[in-house]
Amino acid sequence: MKLNPYVVLLTLALAGCTTERSPSNVTAPGAPASTKTKVLETGASMIQSRPPVEAISAWLDGFHFYNGDQNGQMEAHHYVTILNEDVMQAVIYDGNTNDAKLMGVEYIISERLFNTLPPEEKKLWHSHQHEVKSGTLVAPGLPQAAEHELMEKVVNTYGKTWHTWHTDRDKTLPLGIPALMMGFTADGQLDPKLLAERDRELGTDTKAIRASRSDIVARPVASGANAWQQGEVIQLQRVKGGGEHAHGKTGFTDAEQTSHQH
Incomplete structure (x- = not known):
């Protein structure tokens, strides 16, 4: 029986997350939370509603690298909200x-929306076909049948990702x-030690997951995605002025969209 994608996400919520832990490797400076702060936090969590947070319905674990620096790799835990059939965040x-x-x-x-983007915008987006088919993108704790259905939804999508804390x-x-x-x-790009550490911490078996997804149909990557493979390295740099979104201004300038190695 084929599962509805929304049933898949509901199943995750009902089944609960995996008990395996993948802790942060970053320690932020600062004094421990005081009793007053803890009381305020507990009170706020009991009284205030958090619709955007409560709308998060899936946990996907995968890997990213800096555009322009394939050696700058890190694990990334995605907590996903489905906005509609074509857009997730x-x-x-x-x-x-x-x-x-x-x-x-x-x-x-979705691929449908990606194909509507202008050429310069497409350069910011990456494909998910290899991540899904290789088994490196997983939904820990989700029953296999449900995860398979979810990955069928993700495999032909495209992502635009910005990291604001470079925890590596x-x-x-x-x-x-x-x-x-x-x-x-492609195979051979991801550091095998990073993948092995993820599998050990979360109790996942990437090789077995890869084999189980052999029937998932991945369409050819849409033209314009993964522009880094054609040498398009796009990173921000500090510039004077209001930037791309200044009033009355459209498009990118050479200073705002620039090749900048990390």
């Missing part, structure tokens, strides 16, 4: 524990400016 953390550090965000769109190198505070991230597109 995710908040990204460096772990799955309550002290995990918020690393960034990813916007995920900034071990105390989020320093610097946001970085555009990419996803892996």
